Structure formats: C-alpha cells, structure tokens
Amino acid sequence: EERVVEPNEIKFSAFVFKIQANMDPQHRDRVAFIRICSGYFQRGMKAHIVRLDKEHRLGRPTQFMAQDRSLVDEAFAGDIVGIHDPGTFKIGDTLSEGENLHFTGVPVFAPEHFCRVTLSEPLKSKQLNKALDQLSEEGAVQVFRPMYGSEQILGVVGVLQFEVVQFRIEHEYNVKVRFTRLPYGAARWVFSEDSKAMEDFVRAQSSVICYDQHEQKAILLEDLWKLKFLNERYPKITYSSTSEKV
Incomplete structure (x- = not known):
C-alpha cells in the first residue's frame, strides 16, 4: 500500500541517500547521510532499520559545513544529518519509529564507461574487495562480476570518475591497481516474469x-543498437536503464 509521508507527522522517518567512507583518513570513519522526512530526531535515539528489521541507535549525529563538523542534538523534517555507520547502512535504507516504510525512487543509473580492474600486487585481493565494496556502496562506482571468471568490471557514468576511483583505492586503501578500458558503451538490468x-x-x-x-542481473552492451536487436529477439525480457536501491 502506497502513501505519502507528510513532514508534519509526529513519528520519525528518514532515508539514507549517501554514504561516504574515509572522510577522516586518520580514523577510517564512515558516515551515512540521512534526510529526515517526518517527525523529530534526537541524538542517541533508536530507529528501526526496515531492511534489516532491527533497532539501531543513531549515535554521533553530525552536520557538515565545508570541512567543519558539528554535533547535532536535534533535527527536524527536511534536515540532513550524518550518522556514524559501522557498515550497517546502504543507500536507500529507510529508518522509522516502527512502521515498515520503504521510500521509493532512489535509482541507480546505468553506467556508460567500463574498465577491468587488475591488482598490481596479487596478495592484496582482500583489500581491493573491501575498497570496491565500500566505494560501490557510496555510489562512487558500480561493480559488475561476470557469470564466469573472477575479474571485476567497474562502470561509471562519467569517464573522469575512473581517475577519482583509482586515486581513492590507492591512497585510502593502499592498493595499487591498473584499469583497462573495455569496449562497452551501455549496461541494462534485465528482468522477466x-x-x-x-x-x-x-x-x-x-x-x-x-x-x-546487489546480485541483480545486468547485460553489458557495446552500443544501444544491440539493444534493439535483443528486444526483437527476446521480447519477454525487460531492459532497464535504472536499478532502484532497496
């Protein structure tokens, strides 16, 4: 059942729209940014994480102004607050005071540029996996794993994101990597009843x-002309340019 969450409702609700790791490189912290949709937020309060069906104490709430941080004692509908994240949250998560809400419309857009990532030091595969997991959870890059083989393919919307991702992997996680561009120009998530x-x-x-x-199936395409062929050949398959985060 769908309904509109009004900002003047008494009960607290919010959703996670951004996650940022290593904002303080000395402490390797991780912050989940939430937008409050209704109710009243108070530092240290407990909220229900709908996806996990469990209570979580919202500790060390922070607001940011450029490089400055300040602790938040209270916040209201429309405010954005950063919450310490021990690895619990994902983009799209809903927080509430008990109601099983799910805010829709937090999409992931299909990337248009792709590369294969290769370790310069094979013994650091664990660190690379951690880096890619965290960066993909932030939304900085999308990670695709082929059905066969162990390679990892990175997808981005803008080609300059590759430089940012490579820099962060090497400087925040101390892992040297090589990026090899791949001849794909589009990706589509595939579904069928x-x-x-x-x-x-x-x-x-x-x-x-x-x-x-998120273990959702996707197909990599050299160009969108191939999509026209696939639509004709496999009419029962739906090809989506977005994938909603849940």
Missing part, C-alpha cells in the same frame, strides 16, 4: 551477463 525466457536469454548471452553489487 517468464523464468524459462530468462534462462534461455542468460544462456545465449552468458559472455556479457554480469551481476552487480
């Missing part, structure tokens, strides 16, 4: 089928 049609599609396109960081 017909399981047999999806099975046939995946089998035929297995070389370009990947799983994203």
Whole structure:
C-alpha cells in the first residue's frame, strides 16, 4: 500500500541517500547521510532499520559545513544529518519509529564507461574487495562480476570518475591497481516474469551477463543498437536503464 509521508507527522522517518567512507583518513570513519522526512530526531535515539528489521541507535549525529563538523542534538523534517555507520547502512535504507516504510525512487543509473580492474600486487585481493565494496556502496562506482571468471568490471557514468576511483583505492586503501578500458558503451538490468525466457536469454548471452553489487542481473552492451536487436529477439525480457536501491 502506497502513501505519502507528510513532514508534519509526529513519528520519525528518514532515508539514507549517501554514504561516504574515509572522510577522516586518520580514523577510517564512515558516515551515512540521512534526510529526515517526518517527525523529530534526537541524538542517541533508536530507529528501526526496515531492511534489516532491527533497532539501531543513531549515535554521533553530525552536520557538515565545508570541512567543519558539528554535533547535532536535534533535527527536524527536511534536515540532513550524518550518522556514524559501522557498515550497517546502504543507500536507500529507510529508518522509522516502527512502521515498515520503504521510500521509493532512489535509482541507480546505468553506467556508460567500463574498465577491468587488475591488482598490481596479487596478495592484496582482500583489500581491493573491501575498497570496491565500500566505494560501490557510496555510489562512487558500480561493480559488475561476470557469470564466469573472477575479474571485476567497474562502470561509471562519467569517464573522469575512473581517475577519482583509482586515486581513492590507492591512497585510502593502499592498493595499487591498473584499469583497462573495455569496449562497452551501455549496461541494462534485465528482468522477466517468464523464468524459462530468462534462462534461455542468460544462456545465449552468458559472455556479457554480469551481476552487480546487489546480485541483480545486468547485460553489458557495446552500443544501444544491440539493444534493439535483443528486444526483437527476446521480447519477454525487460531492459532497464535504472536499478532502484532497496
């Protein structure tokens, strides 16, 4: 059942729209930014994380102004607050005072540039996986893992994001990596209500089928002309340019 959450409602509700790791490199902190949609926020209060179905104390709430931080004692609908995140939150998470709300419309957009990431030091694969997990949770990059093989493919909307991601991996996680550009120009998440049609599609396109960081199926395309061909060949498959974060 859908309803509109009004800002003047008494009960607290909010959603996570951004996560940022290593804002303070000396402490390796991680902050989840929430927008309060209704009710009253108070430092140290407990809120219900709907996705996990558990209570969580919202500790060390912070507001930012440029490089300055200040602790927040209270906040109201419309305010943005940074919450210390021990690795619990994901973008799109809903917080409430008990109601099982889910705010819709937090999309992930399909990337247009892709590269393969390779370790310069093979023994640091664990650190690389941690870096990619955290950066993908932030939304800085999207990570795709092919159906077969162990390589990791990075996707971004703007090509300059590759430089930012490589810099952060090397300086925040101390992992040297090489990026190799790949000849893809688009990605689409694929869905179907017909399981047999999806099975046939995946089998035929297995070389370009990947799983994203949320284990959703996606197909990598050299260009959008290929999409027209796929629509005609596999009419029971839906191709989406966005994937909603839940």
